Amino acid sequence: MNWKHYFTTSVGRKLVMGFTGLFLVLFLLVHCYVNSMIFISRNAFNAAADFMGTTVAIRIMEIGLFAGIILHIIQGLMLARMNKAKRSIGYATNTTNTKQVPWYSRSMTLLGTLVMLFLIMHISHFWVPSRITHDLNATKLPNGVETHDLFQKMLDVFQSPIVVVLYLIGVASLAFHLFHGFFSACQTMGLTSHKYKNFLKGFGIVFSVIVCLLFAAMPISMYMGWVA
Amino acid sequence: MEHYSMNLTLKVWKQKNTKTKGHFETFQVKNISSEMSFLEMFDVLNEQLIAEGKEPIAFDHDCREGICGMCSMYINGRAHGPWHHTTTCQLHMREYKDGDTIVVEPWRANAFPVIKDLVVDRQAFDRIIQAGGYISANTGNAVDANSIPIEKHKADEAFAAAACIGCGACVAACPNASAMLFLSAKASHLALLPQGDPERKIRAVNMVEQMDKEGFGSCSNIGLCEASCPKGISLENIARLNREYLGAVFGEGGDNA
Known part of the structure; x- marks a missing residue:
C-alpha cells in the first residue's frame, strides 16, 4: 500500500477534497481581511494589495493556492461523475428529503460550478490585470512606494449593475457551498466527534455568513458610492 | 386509533431476473385493514395474484419484527417507507388512506443488483x-462480564x-x-x-x-x-x-x- 493508493480510494479522494477545501477556507479568511481595507481607506487597501503582490513568500503561496483550487475542482467533478455512475437505474419517485437534509447539501456540485464560473470572471477582473497584463493606473502610497491603483479598478468594475449582481450570485453560491462544505470537510477529516459536532456545524455557518456578507458588501458599497 | 379498511393502487417494480429490464406494474388491492403491516398487505396481494393464476411478487422478508434487515422496499421515495427508525415490516397500513397510490421499488444501486422484482443481492x-x-x-468461551x-x-x-x-x-x-x-x-x-x-x-x-x-x-x-x-x-x-x-x-x- 503506497501513498498514491491511500489517496485514490473513495475515502482518500474525499480527504483530498477536505484538505484542499479547508485550505481554500483559510485563503478566504485572508482575502476577506485584506479586502476589508477598502472600508478603511483607499491607501490602506492599496498598501495591503501591494504587500500581497510584492512579497515573495505570498507569491509562492499563490501558486499553492491555484494548485489547491484546481485540485479541488478536478477532484470534485471526478467524484460527482463517479458517484453518479453508481446508480444506473434511478428511482421513479421523488427522493428529495428536504426536511431532514437541506437542499444545499445535495447541490454541492452545482454550487461549486457556480463558484468556479464566478472565479473565472473574478480572476479576469482583478488578478489578470494586476499580475499579468499590468494595465492598471499607478498610484503613490503615503510612504512613497509606487503601486497599482487596485482600489480605482474596483470602483470601475463595480459601476456596472450587472457585474454587481453576478458577484452577489457568486458570493451567495459560495455561502451555501460553505454551509455544507465546512462541516463536510471536518467530518471527512474525522474531527466531528460527539463533542465537537454541533460546534463545528454552527461555526461553519457563522463563518460563511460573516465572510460572505463582508464580500457582498464590497461590490455593493463600491456601486452605491459608500466608499471613496 | 379507529380501525378501518382501504382499497389501494400499488405500482410495483417487476423484473424477471438480473439480466432482464424491469418495469412498473399496477395492482389493485381491496379490503386492507389499517392494522396490517406493509408486508401483510403484500401477502394479501400475492394470495390474490396466486388465486388469479398469476405470478406473485417476489420480496425479501424474514423476521417481521425489525431485526433481520431483509425487507428492502423503497416506498414512495423513502427507504422502508415514511416512518422514522422503522423497517418495512414495522410500517403499518394506518399510514395510508383509502384510495392511495403507493409506489414500491427495490433498492437502487449498481452494487445491489436486482435478483427478481423487489429482491436485491x-x-x-x-x-x-x-x-x-x-x-x-x-477468543474461546465467552468470558465473564466486566x-x-x-x-x-x-x-x-x-x-x-x-x-x-x-x-x-x-x-x-x-x-x-x-x-x-x-x-x-x-x-x-x-x-x-x-x-x-x-x-x-x-x-x-x-x-x-x-x-x-x-x-x-x-x-x-x-x-x-x-x-x-x-x-x-x-x-x-x-x-x-x-x-x-x-x-x-x-x-x-x-x-x-
Whole structure:
C-alpha cells in the first residue's frame, strides 16, 4: 500500500477534497481581511494589495493556492461523475428529503460550478490585470512606494449593475457551498466527534455568513458610492 | 386509533431476473385493514395474484419484527417507507388512506443488483465484512462480564454501532449509493473495544478498499443515510471511520495494510 493508493480510494479522494477545501477556507479568511481595507481607506487597501503582490513568500503561496483550487475542482467533478455512475437505474419517485437534509447539501456540485464560473470572471477582473497584463493606473502610497491603483479598478468594475449582481450570485453560491462544505470537510477529516459536532456545524455557518456578507458588501458599497 | 379498511393502487417494480429490464406494474388491492403491516398487505396481494393464476411478487422478508434487515422496499421515495427508525415490516397500513397510490421499488444501486422484482443481492455487504469486520484472535468461551473494564460511554457507542442490521437502506437512500454508514458501523463497534484495537488500521483500509471494489460511491456527508437508517446509526461513525483511515495513512503500522 503506497501513498498514491491511500489517496485514490473513495475515502482518500474525499480527504483530498477536505484538505484542499479547508485550505481554500483559510485563503478566504485572508482575502476577506485584506479586502476589508477598502472600508478603511483607499491607501490602506492599496498598501495591503501591494504587500500581497510584492512579497515573495505570498507569491509562492499563490501558486499553492491555484494548485489547491484546481485540485479541488478536478477532484470534485471526478467524484460527482463517479458517484453518479453508481446508480444506473434511478428511482421513479421523488427522493428529495428536504426536511431532514437541506437542499444545499445535495447541490454541492452545482454550487461549486457556480463558484468556479464566478472565479473565472473574478480572476479576469482583478488578478489578470494586476499580475499579468499590468494595465492598471499607478498610484503613490503615503510612504512613497509606487503601486497599482487596485482600489480605482474596483470602483470601475463595480459601476456596472450587472457585474454587481453576478458577484452577489457568486458570493451567495459560495455561502451555501460553505454551509455544507465546512462541516463536510471536518467530518471527512474525522474531527466531528460527539463533542465537537454541533460546534463545528454552527461555526461553519457563522463563518460563511460573516465572510460572505463582508464580500457582498464590497461590490455593493463600491456601486452605491459608500466608499471613496 | 379507529380501525378501518382501504382499497389501494400499488405500482410495483417487476423484473424477471438480473439480466432482464424491469418495469412498473399496477395492482389493485381491496379490503386492507389499517392494522396490517406493509408486508401483510403484500401477502394479501400475492394470495390474490396466486388465486388469479398469476405470478406473485417476489420480496425479501424474514423476521417481521425489525431485526433481520431483509425487507428492502423503497416506498414512495423513502427507504422502508415514511416512518422514522422503522423497517418495512414495522410500517403499518394506518399510514395510508383509502384510495392511495403507493409506489414500491427495490433498492437502487449498481452494487445491489436486482435478483427478481423487489429482491436485491446484498452479498457486497458480506464481502465488506469479510474484508475486515471481525477480529482474528480465537477468543474461546465467552468470558465473564466486566472482566475487561470498558468505559461506559465507549460500551454504549459500540453497542449503538453494533445495532446495524445490514439492511442497505443507507445505500438505497444515498444519492451516491455509498455504503459508508454500514461500513463505519461495522468498523466502529470493533474499533471502540479493546478486542478490536490491534487490527483497527488494517481493518479500516481493507474495508474501504472492498467497498470501492464492490462499486459503492463515496460519502458526501449529506446525511440521508442517517435519516433513513431503521436503527438510528449515527453519522459520527463515519467520522470515526475517517479518523481510523487517517490513522492508518499517517500513523505507524499503516504499511501492514
